[in-house]
Amino acid sequence: MWANNETGTIFPVEQLAGMAHAVGALFHTDAVQAVGKIPIDLKTLPIDMLSLSGHKLHGPKGIGALYVKKGVRFRPQIRGGHQERGRRAGTENAPAIIGLGRAAELALEHMEEEQTRVAAMRDRLEMGLLGRIGASFVTGDPANRLPNTCNIAFEYIEGEAILLLMNREGLAASSGSACTSGSLEPSHVLRAMNVPYTAAHGAIRFSFSRENREADVDRVLEVMPPVIEKLREMSPFWRERDIHTTAFKPTYA
Numbered sequence: 001m002w003a004n005n006e007t008g009t010i011f012p013v014e015q016l017a018g019m020a021h022a023v024g025a026l027f028h029t030d031a032v033q034a035v036g037k038i039p040i041d042l043k044t045l046p047i048d049m050l051s052l053s054g055h056k057l058h059g060p061k062g063i064g065a066l067y068v069k070k071g072v073r074f075r076p077q078i079r080g081g082h083q084e085r086g087r088r089a090g091t092e093n094a095p096a097i098i099g100l101g102r103a104a105e106l107a108l109e110h111m112e113e114e115q116t117r118v119a120a121m122r123d124r125l126e127m128g129l130l131g132r133i134g135a136s137f138v139t140g141d142p143a144n145r146l147p148n149t150c151n152i153a154f155e156y157i158e159g160e161a162i163l164l165l166m167n168r169e170g171l172a173a174s175s176g177s178a179c180t181s182g183s184l185e186p187s188h189v190l191r192a193m194n195v196p197y198t199a200a201h202g203a204i205r206f207s208f209s210r211e212n213r214e215a216d217v218d219r220v221l222e223v224m225p226p227v228i229e230k231l232r233e234m235s236p237f238w239r240e241r242d243i244h245t246t247a248f249k250p251t252y253a
Contacts, residue, residue, distance in 0.1 A: 006189045006205055007140025008149025010038065014125050017046040026072065028193075032056050036107035037114055037146045042102035048072045054096065058209070059103030061166075063096035066168035109211050118208050125206060126150055128221040133228050139190055139203060148208040153190070153199040156238040157231040162204055162242045165227045171220060198237060 003010045003199070017027035028049040034040065034113070036057030042050065050067040068074070072243050081089035107114075126138055135155040154162065159175030166173055175187075186200035195203070232238040 002029050002031040002040075003037070003146050003149075004140065004189060005033050006074040006187055006203075007151045008033070008099070008145035009140040010034070010144050010146065013047065014045055017048070021046060033146060033149075036104070036111075037148055039111060041070070042067060049074075054100040054103060057103050057107045058211075060096045063093060063100045065100065075237070113210050114147050118210055118212070121212060121214065122148060122150045122206070122208050125208075125212075125217050125220060128217070129224055132221065132225045136228075137199070139193065139195060150206040150208070152204055153195060154202040154204065154228050155196075155199045156204045156241060157228065157235050159202050159204055161231050162202065162227060165230070166223065169219075169223045169227075171223060175203065188252065 001011065002013050013027075013029050017029075020027040026048040028051070029047055031040065031050050032053045033056065035052040047169055048069050049072065052065050052067075054063040054065075066087075074087075076087050076089070076107065077233070078089050083089055083092060129152055130136055133154065136152055139151045139153055140149075163173060167202070186195075186197055187203060190200040190203055191197075
């Protein structure tokens, strides 16, 4: 993937593509999270194939696109017709395709805003929450990530309980990946990063867009501290924690 869907960490796809080509392999990247958030110039990058999804850049749900570099051939999974130059059979969803195209145009127009105003709101939220709530930290690489993604681990409580109380206050966020919604297991991404279970269970992802405003940040900063305090008061892990234990501090290569 070009950028992780939970932490927003951006990966070195250009270097990875070079490694793939060195052994004669094609390189495909899942860029669903990255497209529309960071500049991508496929004319200059050694990417053979790239996938994107419309709903991640304010387009319609249920529509996506596969970029195929000129000269790259592949065997289609869905056969039966000559649509899409023989790459995928089936009648095209013209309204959704038009919506995706327009969404891509708007994303390009607002790219600078994503990099500046949206990123500034994310940073303000992080600093505000970490300043108000102890035993919490940002996951992922803070210096190399998407401008709209913020993943904070609140130790000794359960993420699903946090989301429940947030929902009552009209706030929308996610615990781990939407692909594993409903699972009480900690994020496999955070576990692979060696984030302790006591923190991985309480990790919440906040996703911003250009439609958000400073008032949204103010609202989260108002609601989250009492939510975390209430849940920690009920948490046996919080009561039994060793106050002399050094909190987990993530490190990055």
